[in-house]
Amino acid sequence: MSIVESPALGPVRLLRIADVKPADSPRTGGQVAEYVRLLAEANTELPPIIVDRATMRVIDGMHRLRAAVVRGSQTIEARLFDGSPFEVFVFALRANVENGLPLSLADRSAAAERIVCWRPEWSDRAIASVTGLASGTVAAIRARVGKAEGPTRVGLDGKSRPMSSAEGRRAACEFVVNNPNASLRAIAKAAGISVGTARDVREGLRRGEDPLLPKQRAALENDSGSAALPVPSSRPVEEQRATVDALRNDPSLRYSIVGRMLLRLLDTHAIGSREWLRLADAVPIHYAEMVSEAAHECAGAWRQFAGQLQRRHKMAAAQES
Template identity: 40%
Template sequence: MLAQLEDSLPPITVHRGTMRVVDGVHRLGAAKLRGATEINVVFFEGTLEEAFAHAVEKNVRHGLPLTVQERTDAAARIMTSHPDWSDRRVACTTGLSRKTVAQIRRTGLGDHSGQTARTGRDGRVRPVNSAAGREQAAQVLREKPSASLREVARVAGISPSTVRDVRDRIANGDDPVPVRGQSQDRCHPAAETAAPGAVRTAAQQHQRMAVRSRRYETLLHGLRNDPSVRLTESGRLVLRLLETRLILVGERNRLIQGIPHHCVPNLSVAVRQCAEAWNEFAAQLETHELAEEAAGGEQEQSRCDG
């Protein structure tokens, strides 16, 4: 089919050191069928293993699709030659999901469990286990609730998205380190982490709500004491809206008991829509924050260049 096309074929990719075709074997075959003696080439500079990863990434996105087994084998080979690559980076290259790549790594194919850090798709190096960074970020957020995501990320050595997750977990009364990221000696006692399917007792639920309430009060107290928040009209409005959550926590049981049964469905929908609106508001705040910090970084770079 390629040979019958009248248009010129896109250039193929060739590893310069070995002259091996990295991407475009079918285009090369089509050119031969046409009787051509030359073909446009883009040379790949790098090692053979880097060329292999490049070839897999190219073939995942065009041409004859690779089978799942071919992509799985490719992922194992890439993790062996590039043990410092993150699961997401390998997944993006091979067209597999991150969970599948993590499973391949756990099975021992390309496993390098001794590694403490890996390089992501953006070229940044991040720790494999961010538990220590999460705990440090949580401490910074408690001491300085108004700190930006990037500011906390620089101090804790983790990504801004991880800082955001830590902040959300603290606001919800959860541990800043997910259970899967905790070491055995740091896991919660059995009384606090019930087995899957087990039902928490009323005392455990009450304790969890109390912890969340205290952490929220601490967070709100820090915002109230921040002049840039309490001395502006918009800041005071947000504080008043946030204070309603304290009322809800303290009066929850009484409110539930006083709501007529026939109103529960509509009220439940309204409450969930309100929660969604707050989530959207939080996402817009974070997007605005990242945009301002990026703009500030560009201005600082411009001054340095000047």
């Protein structure tokens, strides 16, 4: 069930106003006197208020309650709500955001801060949908109060998923390699991801693609420091060239356009550490940063290419066994 889905409420009943207590309202400034006056002077029946059954505190409808008092009423129509204190607060918040007098930005921000502290596992989007704020605003509030999301987060649909979708996609990749005939539901359950993401990972692996999205791969490389200047191969340059020569003898590579492109790229990079140093020294100092960024991009592309080949090899080996 969605975490923001409206719960079932009890039937409408008459409550004595003397038995009803003030709300723990997300409206930090209290009731607006002018709005109470307008409601009291209205010639229409006001909607029932919502009251917490456990505490008899008003969840939604304090302005209507005050208006009833101004009118001199002894009773008021109400519906009872059953839930935890947190559920009560969230319901009151949603009711104030969606109906009646809108909450101020300060009220909604304060409410988001309370939810972040109560439920840090809730995603920014989930909290934003409850408070009427932008998800970026919620993220800023989370950073300010120092309540980071945990390893899993609860989304709008109420389902728990890994905080990093990259981790889920990586886990799905490993599961598919070890269980090539597994269903999409089995993959999704094992990796803690959606069926749609499981399908995307599996189809990508069949095409030899990286299971991580480009932004996820870039973030992973930045976090791990793997975007440092590439280190030349430790193998002697003669062995590197011998590998290229062996590949060049394969007709499937030598006589195809893509194959010849690959051979040219491998041949270009089959140089020793001394040549790499000479290349670095030849770069004008005012272009050093620009060339460094280009080298990082090339190194990242080669790492992704190597990963694709390794996954294809593992999948082929798993299918043969």
